[in-house]
Amino acid sequence: MSVRSQSSEPSASSEAPHRAGFACFVGRPNAGKSTLTNALVGQKVAITANQPQTTRHTVRGIVHREDAQLILVDTPGLHKPRTLLGERLNDVVRTTWAEVDVIGFCLPANEKLGPGDRFIAKELASIKKTPKIAIVTKTDLVDSKALAEQLIAIDQLGKELGFEWAEIVPVSAVADKQVGLLADLIVPLLPEGPALYPEGDLTDEPEQVMIAELIREAALEGVRDELPHSIAVVVEEMLPREDRPADKPLLDIHAFVYIERPSQKGIIIGPKGKRLKEVGIKSRKQIEALLGTPVFLDLHVKVAKDWQRDPRQLRKLGF
Numbered sequence: 001m002s003v004r005s006q007s008s009e010p011s012a013s014s015e016a017p018h019r020a021g022f023a024c025f026v027g028r029p030n031a032g033k034s035t036l037t038n039a040l041v042g043q044k045v046a047i048t049a050n051q052p053q054t055t056r057h058t059v060r061g062i063v064h065r066e067d068a069q070l071i072l073v074d075t076p077g078l079h080k081p082r083t084l085l086g087e088r089l090n091d092v093v094r095t096t097w098a099e100v101d102v103i104g105f106c107l108p109a110n111e112k113l114g115p116g117d118r119f120i121a122k123e124l125a126s127i128k129k130t131p132k133i134a135i136v137t138k139t140d141l142v143d144s145k146a147l148a149e150q151l152i153a154i155d156q157l158g159k160e161l162g163f164e165w166a167e168i169v170p171v172s173a174v175a176d177k178q179v180g181l182l183a184d185l186i187v188p189l190l191p192e193g194p195a196l197y198p199e200g201d202l203t204d205e206p207e208q209v210m211i212a213e214l215i216r217e218a219a220l221e222g223v224r225d226e227l228p229h230s231i232a233v234v235v236e237e238m239l240p241r242e243d244r245p246a247d248k249p250l251l252d253i254h255a256f257v258y259i260e261r262p263s264q265k266g267i268i269i270g271p272k273g274k275r276l277k278e279v280g281i282k283s284r285k286q287i288e289a290l291l292g293t294p295v296f297l298d299l300h301v302k303v304a305k306d307w308q309r310d311p312r313q314l315r316k317l318g319f
């Protein structure tokens, strides 16, 4: 077992290739996932508590570094499924886990491993491809003996389930211990590539808003001069497609592209709907990259007359 502690300064060699990718933190409620996310991002990220259950995962925060960009995404919690919706949500969680580059499994240092942890660990074991880091959180609450016991128990848990942790890292987000080290250990597990988000783009927006923005960007491409501010996009519904096998999920997204005047319809839709189709294809690809799941995107163009001047409409459109 290799347990990491910070023995040397993290080194970000300028020769190392730039990396960018996604990680998600999983773990029981209260395991310290949000606090750790905030500590890594280095700034308080508002928790979007009122997310509808149908949403997939949200970008919780982005760690910008010289050598890498780490995007922390969030999934709904994994539950013992009692209902069909519960099962579907679990499928969503598994899909996310399979799509991210790294999974961080948070286990509080001050609580013995329980059935809830085992349930999650077992699910993790079935995700073969994605590297899994065990993160022992809240180490400030225990002495070194208790910490050592916890580390051994976690190592053991991996062995029982037939996998190796990529790392086992004790951290304290509250005492700011080893949080930087955790980032250093995650970064080499990310694929090489340029930053995926502009610097300073620290988002806590519900993903519908981000999706709407992607569609809006695509819809404005090439026609910005004709319709600069006349487009608003609203994602009306996001639902996992029923009756899909667990390994082939599909997310149905229904969105409206609002324009101000009927005369603008032709510009957006294009001859024989060709342009709208292109907008759909382009934004769908980006949405899939954002969510890490296949998407069926249904776009409708609607006229919301003079919406820019109507406060009620504006609110509805999220302005």
Ligand SMILES: Nc1nc2c(ncn2[C@@H]2O[C@H](COP(=O)(O)OP(=O)(O)OP(=O)(O)O)[C@@H](O)[C@H]2O)c(=O)[nH]1
Residues within 6 Å of the ligand: 027, 028, 029, 030, 031, 032, 033, 034, 035, 036, 137, 138, 139, 140, 141, 171, 172, 173, 174, 175
């Ligand atoms: N002492 C100590 N407390 C911590 C630490 N990290 C988190 N906590 C506390 O543990 C509690 C739960 O932390 P959260 O970050 O909300 O846990 P979570 O896993 O995001 O919880 P859910 O949102 O319910 O899944 C909070 O009261 C935190 O203040 C830590 O490093 N040390």
